[in-house]
Amino acid sequence: xxxxxxxxxxxxxxxxxxxxxxxxxxxxxxxxxxxxxxxxxxxxxxxxxxxxxxxxxxxxxxxxxxxxxxxxxxxxxxxxxxxxxxxxxxxxxxxxxxxxxxxxxxxxxxxxxxxxxxxxxxxxxxxxxxxxxxxxxxxxxxxxxxxxxxxxxxxxxxxxxxxxxxxxxxxxxxxxxxxxxxxxxxxxxxxxxxxxxxxxxxxxxxxxxxxxxxxxxxxxxxxxxxxxxxxxxxxxxxxxxxxxxxxxxxxxxxxxxxxxxxxxxxxxxxxxxxxxxxxxxxxxxxxxxxxxxxxxxxxxxxxxxxxxxxxxxxxxxxxxxxxxxxxxxxxxxxxxxxxxxxxxxxxxxxxxxxxxxxxxxxxxxxxxxxxxxxxxxxxxxxxxxxxxxxxxxxxxxxxxxxxxxxxxxxxxxxxxxxxxxxxxxxxxxxxxxxxxxxxxxxxxxxxxxxxxxxxxxxxxxxxxxxxxxxxxxxxxxxxxxxxx
Amino acid sequence: xxxxxxxxxxxxxxxxxxxxxxxxxxxxxxxxxxxxxxxxxxxxxxxxxxxxxxxxxxxxxxxxxxxxxxxxxxxxxxxxxxxxxxxxxxxxxxxxxxxxxxxxxxxxxxxxxxxxxxxxxxxxxxxxxxxxxxxxxxxxxxxxxxxxxxxxxxxxxxxxxxxxxxxxxxxxxxxxxxxxxxxxxxxxxxxxxxxxxxxxxxxxxxxxxxxxxxxxxxxxxxxxxxxxxxxxxxxxxxxxxxxxxxxxxxxxxxxxxxxxxxxxxxxxxxxxxxxxxxxxxxxxxxxxxxxxxxxxxxxxxxxxxxxxxxxxxxxxxxxxxxxxxxxxxxxxxxxxxxxxxxxx
Numbered sequence: 001x002x003x004x005x006x007x008x009x010x011x012x013x014x015x016x017x018x019x020x021x022x023x024x025x026x027x028x029x030x031x032x033x034x035x036x037x038x039x040x041x042x043x044x045x046x047x048x049x050x051x052x053x054x055x056x057x058x059x060x061x062x063x064x065x066x067x068x069x070x071x072x073x074x075x076x077x078x079x080x081x082x083x084x085x086x087x088x089x090x091x092x093x094x095x096x097x098x099x100x101x102x103x104x105x106x107x108x109x110x111x112x113x114x115x116x117x118x119x120x121x122x123x124x125x126x127x128x129x130x131x132x133x134x135x136x137x138x139x140x141x142x143x144x145x146x147x148x149x150x151x152x153x154x155x156x157x158x159x160x161x162x163x164x165x166x167x168x169x170x171x172x173x174x175x176x177x178x179x180x181x182x183x184x185x186x187x188x189x190x191x192x193x194x195x196x197x198x199x200x201x202x203x204x205x206x207x208x209x210x211x212x213x214x215x216x217x218x219x220x221x222x223x224x225x226x227x228x229x230x231x232x233x234x235x236x237x238x239x240x241x242x243x244x245x246x247x248x249x250x251x252x253x254x255x256x257x258x259x260x261x262x263x264x265x266x267x268x269x270x271x272x273x274x275x276x277x278x279x280x281x282x283x284x285x286x287x288x289x290x291x292x293x294x295x296x297x298x299x300x301x302x303x304x305x306x307x308x309x310x311x312x313x314x315x316x317x318x319x320x321x322x323x324x325x326x327x328x329x330x331x332x333x334x335x336x337x338x339x340x341x342x343x344x345x346x347x348x349x350x351x352x353x354x355x356x357x358x359x360x361x362x363x364x365x366x367x368x369x370x371x372x373x374x375x376x377x378x379x380x381x382x383x384x385x386x387x388x389x390x391x392x393x394x395x396x397x398x399x400x401x402x403x404x405x406x407x408x409x410x411x412x413x414x415x416x417x418x419x420x421x422x423x424x425x426x427x428x429x430x431x432x433x434x435x436x437x438x439x440x441x442x443x444x445x446x447x448x449x450x451x452x453x454x455x456x457x458x459x460x461x462x463x464x465x466x467x468x469x470x471x472x473x474x475x476x477x478x479x480x481x482x483x484x
Numbered sequence: 485x486x487x488x489x490x491x492x493x494x495x496x497x498x499x500x501x502x503x504x505x506x507x508x509x510x511x512x513x514x515x516x517x518x519x520x521x522x523x524x525x526x527x528x529x530x531x532x533x534x535x536x537x538x539x540x541x542x543x544x545x546x547x548x549x550x551x552x553x554x555x556x557x558x559x560x561x562x563x564x565x566x567x568x569x570x571x572x573x574x575x576x577x578x579x580x581x582x583x584x585x586x587x588x589x590x591x592x593x594x595x596x597x598x599x600x601x602x603x604x605x606x607x608x609x610x611x612x613x614x615x616x617x618x619x620x621x622x623x624x625x626x627x628x629x630x631x632x633x634x635x636x637x638x639x640x641x642x643x644x645x646x647x648x649x650x651x652x653x654x655x656x657x658x659x660x661x662x663x664x665x666x667x668x669x670x671x672x673x674x675x676x677x678x679x680x681x682x683x684x685x686x687x688x689x690x691x692x693x694x695x696x697x698x699x700x701x702x703x704x705x706x707x708x709x710x711x712x713x714x715x716x717x718x719x720x721x722x723x724x725x726x727x728x729x730x731x732x733x734x735x736x737x738x739x740x741x742x743x744x745x746x747x748x749x750x751x752x753x754x755x756x757x758x759x760x761x762x763x764x765x766x767x768x769x770x771x772x773x774x775x776x777x778x779x780x781x782x783x784x785x786x787x788x789x790x791x792x793x794x795x796x797x798x799x800x801x802x803x804x805x806x807x808x809x810x811x812x813x814x815x816x817x818x819x820x821x822x823x824x825x826x827x828x
Contacts, residue, residue, distance in 0.1 A: 031541035035516030051532025108514040136756035154501030340496035
């Protein structure tokens with residue numbers, strides 16, 4: 001933002017914002033601004049670790065209603081101030097960082113739960129609600145969103161919508177974009193719009209899909225109606241160890257092609273099985289690749305699905321059966337993978353090379369990324385698992401990790417090394433049929449690759465942005481769009 | 485610095501979000517600064533110079549914390565973010581940066597040190613100020629003692645150190661603890677019964693940390709009543725018992741569950757989950773005096789989660805929580821002692 005805090009214009013804008021949302025809901029204190037300067041992206045974490053200041057917003061605004069969001073947007077347009085929507089701040093792509101200052105629109109005050117519609121099996125809520133809180137509310141009424149990601153404790157529903165997030169039951173229940181019925185959105189110029197009430201129609205292009213994944217660059221999603229599901233009568237898991245990840249991948253792909261419809265599936269490569277899975281479960285899995293899957297629904301149907309799935313795993317691919325207990329290990333520890341001590345942490349340098357591809361390409365993508373990381377960055381370790389599976393392919397959750405002592409002490413050199421890994425690995429993935437990415441979003445981190453990814457379609461995306469956000473104030477510099 | 489003893493929490497919590505949903509203050513202020521992640525990141529920033537206790541807002545955030553211990557209880561590693569916060573407050577005080585309201589309150593507690601005992605015998609009941617202010621709880625406890633056929637000596641008086649510790653005044657807290665131990669020895673107390681879970685935490689956890697040895701065994705009144713096998717003529721019926729910050733998250737004590745079983749209470753789950761605190765800052769001891777507006781917001785948050793706010797019988801373990809929920813949440817709240825006494 002070009003207006004400095006010592007200018008009287010700063011105070012003019014601040015009081016206009018307090019008039020819109022209330023005095024208690026505009027923070028300009030250092031501590032509050034600090035709290036919104038670091039998300040889960042490695043670069044600002046490393047920057048902070050090295051004692052360097054991260055860019056900060058000028059105003060933290062907590063709107064309490066859609067109308068208040070609209071008022072803030074009109075003020076921001078009047079003065080051409082950047083606006084960055086913020087949910088839980090748990091994004092790994094730097095999507096919510098206020099890189100040009102301006103207004104952070106912290107949405108958590110908009111956390112209303114309007115209840116479950118027990119006829120339509122839907123739930124309506126404001127988007128600032130933390131996903132865990134929404135899930136608890138639904139559970140109390142006997143339902144579940146079935147959206148159970150690792151970040152459920154911290155991320156808001158708005159964050160998932162903005163970044164097309166996913167949860168561990170995605171294989172059956174879909175990603176967040178599959179769960180949405182309709183949205184309420186405040187456009188960058190402050191108009192309140194609603195998308196069509198149902199997701200299946202033939203009434204022109206689907207505006208809901210336009211805003212899902214827009215990462216706060218095309219507007220602010222203020223309310224959502226989501227599908228919910230009754231809690232299943234049964235949910236069973238089973239796990240296998242295969243001699244190598246290729247065999248396990250074939251087994252997993254065969255299960256998906258069988259259309260038996262598992263609710264979840266995970267496959268860890270040999271390295272991740274040995275190091276990570278063993279540590280989280282507290283057991284020794286030193287050889288082979290761990291694959292887990294599950295089914296849920298009616299008990300008799302689950303039993304039948306499991307019977308046929310076991311035939312694929314055991315008869316066709318000779319997997320070593322770890323039994324239902326081996327599967328429960330994963331379900332019970334599914335969030336433990338993301339706690340400190342089990343997750344990577346600064347001073348290590350690490351990143352998730354989240355890529356998705358069909359079954360014809362996914363192994364090529366895995367090897368292309370692994371080879372390039374191993375060859376170009378011998379200090380880095382490469383591990384991977386395949387965490388979201390669809391009828392046609394799956395998502396590769398590949399990670400690179402540099403030990404702390406191999407990360408340059410100079411923060412600029414550290415950032416350069418980090419970005420070099422991304423440049424090489426992501427381009428290798430795209431060249432082999434991979435799409436970046438599946439559920440973390442683009443944000444600041446991957447914006448530089450969006451033009452490569454979209455190719456000749458990029459001007460279409462940029463045209464939409466220009467039409468909706470003529471002043472370019474919405475989350476500038478993200479999703480491959482221009483900065484300010 | 486005291487915070488250096490909690491390096492594990494600083495280094496790990498600063499980039500971790502896994503307990504964000506349990507940040508009671510964060511959930512009513514909707515802020516990032518009121519979360520374990522940002523507090524730890526700011527405390528790390530003291531080492532690199534990006535943050536300083538000269539920033540009054542940072543210090544204020546440290547004194548806004550509810551200290552429920554839910555984050556520690558929830559964390560798979562049990563990183564002690566609560567201990568880190570208390571250590572940070574001690575560092576703030578040592579740096580001479582304590583807010584004026586904190587200083588004033590600490591002075592009041594220091595001046596309050598001193599106790600008196602009424603009655604005889606080697607079993608005593610420590611009737612802390614918070615519990616003493618609730619006449620119904622005092623009467624119920626006396627009724628339970630009568631049913632258990634004990635007539636404990638009653639000790640009343642000022643701070644035994646907990647509030648001073650929580651405010652960051654460690655030397656003063658240690659002095660209070662030492663003097664209280666001496667007082668108990670002089671009175672010949674062999675068994676000390678406490679009503680307030682905060683007092684139980686002070687005596688069972690803080691005193692050993694201070695190196696202060698007590699001359700007596702410490703028991704919660706509720707646990708003592710269960711042990712005494714008091715006969716209850718009536719069943720308590722349906723209640724909503726709220727897990728206590730100190731009993732569950734600090735002490736790992738299940739005397740609440742045992743007493744509820746003894747009075748045949750049908751305990752219905754309150755709200756949407758059993759992970760959050762519904763104790764309105766009980767762990768922070770004096771949050772109601774430093775930030776009554778936050779205690780009000782916390783109580784309203786709890787009340788909004790009641791099935792039927794006007795009719796539900798809410799059971800809590802401390803007079804502090806009862807007062808907060810009744811005053812600001814307009815809920816029908818009784819303590820465990822009151823519930824048990826009504827079943828005699």
